[in-house]
Amino acid sequence: MTVIECAGSGRVRGHAHGEQARDLIHTALDRWRDGTSAHSREHLATTGLLAAVEAVVPDLAEEMRGIAEAAEVPFAEILAYNFMDEQWWVHREHLEFGCSVLGRADADGVFLAQNMDLPDFMDGSQVVLRVRPEVGPEALVLSSAGMIGLTGVNAAGVAVCVNALGMLRHNLAGLPVAAAIRGALAHSSRTEAVDFLHRIPHASGQHYAVADAHGFHGVECSSAAVVVSCRAGSPLLLHTNHPLANIDIDPNAEQELQKQGRIADSRVRLDFLDTSARTVRDRAAAERLLGDRTAPLCVIPHPGHRTRTFGAVAFEFATPPVARFCLGLPNQRPWFEPGWQTPPQYAESSA
Numbered sequence: 104m105t106v107i108e109c110a111g112s113g114r115v116r117g118h119a120h121g122e123q124a125r126d127l128i129h130t131a132l133d134r135w136r137d138g139t140s141a142h143s144r145e146h147l148a149t150t151g152l153l154a155a156v157e158a159v160v161p162d163l164a165e166e167m168r169g170i171a172e173a174a175e176v177p178f179a180e181i182l183a184y185n186f187m188d189e190q191w192w193v194h195r196e197h198l199e200f201g202c203s204v205l206g207r208a209d210a211d212g213v214f215l216a217q218n219m220d221l222p223d224f225m226d227g228s229q230v231v232l233r234v235r236p237e238v239g240p241e242a243l244v245l246s247s248a249g250m251i252g253l254t255g256v257n258a259a260g261v262a263v264c265v266n267a268l269g270m271l272r273h274n275l276a277g278l279p280v281a282a283a284i285r286g287a288l289a290h291s292s293r294t295e296a297v298d299f300l301h302r303i304p305h306a307s308g309q310h311y312a313v314a315d316a317h318g319f320h321g322v323e324c325s326s327a328a329v330v331v332s333c334r335a336g337s338p339l340l341l342h343t344n345h346p347l348a349n350i351d352i353d354p355n356a357e358q359e360l361q362k363q364g365r366i367a368d369s370r371v372r373l374d375f376l377d378t379s380a381r382t383v384r385d386r387a388a389a390e391r392l393l394g395d396r397t398a399p400l401c402v403i404p405h406p407g408h409r410t411r412t413f414g415a416v417a418f419e420f421a422t423p424p425v426a427r428f429c430l431g432l433p434n435q436r437p438w439f440e441p442g443w444q445t446p447p448q449y450a451e452s453s454a
Contacts, residue, residue, distance in 0.1 A: 105430065106441050107248075110235035113162030117169020120249075124230060127248035128174040131228035135184060138224035138409075143194035147186045148179035150193075151276035152306055159278050159303055160286045162236070166251055174249065185250050187221075188280040188307040192273050192356065199410040200267040200365055203372050203400045204310075205380065205389055206340035208318040213420045215314040215340070216389040217264040218433065219245060219253055221413040223404045229414050229430035231441055239289045241445040243426045245416050252285045254416055256426045258445040259291040262418040264312040266342050270357040270366070271308025271349055274326035278303045283324075287313065293320060293335075301329050308349075310342050316420035323349035341376045344369035372398045386419045390427070393417075394434030401434045 107123045109116035121128065136144070156164045167185055171178040183190065191200075201220020207213070228247040232255075235241045244255030256262035263284050278286070283303060287296040293315040300311050305324040310332060313320045319340040321333030330349040333340045345366050346352075360366050375398035383389050393415045394401050402412045415433040419425035423445070429438045 105439070106231045106233055108233050112237055113165030114169040116234065116236070117166040118173040120166070120232065121170040121173025124248040125174045127228060127230070128170070128176065131225065131248050132176060132180060132184060134224040138222060139190065140194065143190050144180065144183045147183040147190055147193065152186055152189060152279050153182055155276060155278045155304060155306065156282045160282050160289075163251055163282050163285055170249060181249060185281045186279045187250070188267055188309070189273070189275070191267070192269055192307060193275065195359070199363070199408055200269050200344040200360075200369070201402055201410045201412070202266045202344060203376060203393070204264045204266055204312050204340065204342045205376055205383065205392065206312060206314055206319050207380070207383065208338055211385065213314060213316055213318060214386040214389055214418060215262050215264055215312060215319070216386065216393060216415070216417040217254055218393045218400055218402075218415045219413045220402050220410050223409045223411040225413055226411055226431070231428050231430075233441060233444070235444065236289065240291055241443060242288045243428075243441055244285070244288070245414050245428055247413075251281050252288075253281070254284065255288055256418045256424055257288050257291070258423055258443050260315050260420050260422070260424045261288065261290060261293055261296050262314045262424070263287045263296065264416070266310040266344050268308035268310055268323060268325070268344060268346050268349070270352055270360055271323070271325035271346060272327060272351045272353045273308060274304060274306055276304065277306035277326060279306045280309055283309070283311070287311065293317070297322065300324060305329070308346070310346070312340055312342060314340070314418070314420065323347065325349055325351035327351045339380055341373060341380060343373040343376070372400060375400070386417050386425065386427070390415070390417050390433065390438060394432070396434060401432055403432065
């Protein structure tokens, strides 16, 4: 299984996801239970996170309900599984943040690419969701079976990539990362998607890179502030896992990540991207760079660290957008293009 077709209302999309990926969802949740604490899983479903989803993007709450119903698993577990970033910081589980983002905008066009680094127990659950809502553009989204999304692009030519910023302040009444990503991808222009990210309350410290055919916009979001880190018109967007502009820091989280060496690791990867960016002129070169083991950008588990590159994405903003995915380590697994079901003219009329 590679692409899961999710069309219709939120509940219907969730049912489609749960039915098509039922066995994979059960396997993913079994491994997740083995890799996380029962207390953290049970607690997340009792916080204000679901209320935030229902208030801001209610169709996504319905989509998660549909996944749980069709896969025949408790709704509370699907919630907690989707609140992955929030589990990391609320309960200090798997604070080994990864993810490296690279984008370029010049006369030759615009591309945006990313490695998604996650706990190793999530390997094997990789899927691409083809989301076709009742209202709004079709989207192709990298995800784990049972989750509503990790990063993606829509047929209107808007892409969203993300980096966890664990040292920023958090908010258990804010919108979880997965819902923020999908909420941004529901918009048909970069301006609308960025405005959405500025308006919503954020649960987790996060950097969102939003791109379209005209360039980038980067924002670093915390519980108290949304700060622009890369302005429209910038020719290059680079980000890893430490804030470049947002100073709403949680000193305890900063100290913990510093002690673990995660901030130093993030800076090494950013420096490597900065050095390498001069030779990365197109999407194909970006894909090759994401497989690099020098920094390393392509991460495998090693003693004391369970982070692994879960997958990678590379988006190019033609008409229609080029959406390429690698489900696993990009230095080992092939890239593929799911293609679009939405006619190409949709992107032109929605730009």
